Amino acid sequence: DVKVTQSSRYLVKRTGEKVFLECVQDMDHENMFWYRQDPGLGLRLIYFSYDVKMKEKGDIPEGYSVSREKKERFSLILESASTNQTSMYLCASRDRTEAFFGQGTRLTVV
Amino acid sequence: AQRVTQPEKLLSVFKGAPVELKCNYSYSGSPELFWYVQYSRQRLQLLLRHISRESIKGFTADLNKGETSFHLKKPFAQEEDSAMYYCALDTGTASKLTFGTGTRLQVTL
Numbered sequence: 001d002v003k004v005t006q007s008s009r010y011l012v013k014r015t016g017e018k019v020f021l022e023c024v025q026d027m028d029h030e031n032m033f034w035y036r037q038d039p040g041l042g043l044r045l046i047y048f049s050y051d052v053k054m055k056e057k058g059d060i061p062e063g064y065s066v067s068r069e070k071k072e073r074f075s076l077i078l079e080s081a082s083t084n085q086t087s088m089y090l091c092a093s094r095d096r097t098e099a100f101f102g103q104g105t106r107l108t109v110v
Numbered sequence: 111a112q113r114v115t116q117p118e119k120l121l122s123v124f125k126g127a128p129v130e131l132k133c134n135y136s137y138s139g140s141p142e143l144f145w146y147v148q149y150s151r152q153r154l155q156l157l158l159r160h161i162s163r164e165s166i167k168g169f170t171a172d173l174n175k176g177e178t179s180f181h182l183k184k185p186f187a188q189e190e191d192s193a194m195y196y197c198a199l200d201t202g203t204a205s206k207l208t209f210g211t212g213t214r215l216q217v218t219l
Contacts, residue, residue: 031205042211094205101154
């Protein structure tokens with residue numbers, strides 16, 4: 001019963017490429033989030049969305065943008081990928097009681 | 111601004127020993143605190159939240175507003191408890207969760 005699905009488990013991209021990470025949830029949640037997970041740094045919030053077409057910057061939005069055209073889908077965009085964006089990216093959606101996470105996308109920028 | 115601090119990157123204990131994973135937070139309002147866990151090759155999932163006051167897999171956590179702490183405890187560690195544990199704070203702003211840096215719990219025989 002997978003609830004939050006990220007389109008790729010592993011991605012390798014070249015520096016300067018535009019990268020799209022896709023996330024879909026089937027729980028009809030209004031709130032969706034993108035985090036990056038790095039050893040020793042924990043989870044850091046990149047962007048979040050509380051409604052269709054609504055978005056807010058998180059703690060580390062530089063170099064990223066997002067798109068939420070439909071309630072179930074939240075996309076993270078790396079406008080011009082750089083090596084310091086190599087990381088594990090986690091998507092989540094939540095209700096008032098719990099956040100549900102995707103399986104993660106490990107992105108390597110070479 | 112809100113912040114969550116987990117001072118230990120790694121906690122190694124023997125099977126059957128007590129476990130305490132520390133979490134301190136800074137927030138001036140009324141927080142909601144959570145513990146999330148990530149087992150090897152699995153996705154991050156909720157372990158427990160302070161409002162529910164329940165024990166999950168033998169773990170408990172008490173919110174201490176005076177000490178701004180929400181430490182996770184278990185009296186007897188099991189091998190299957192080995193995982194990455196994250197403390198998280200919800201300040202109610204669009205349900206945004208702020209996470210700590212995580213503590214890896216390693217239970218050895």
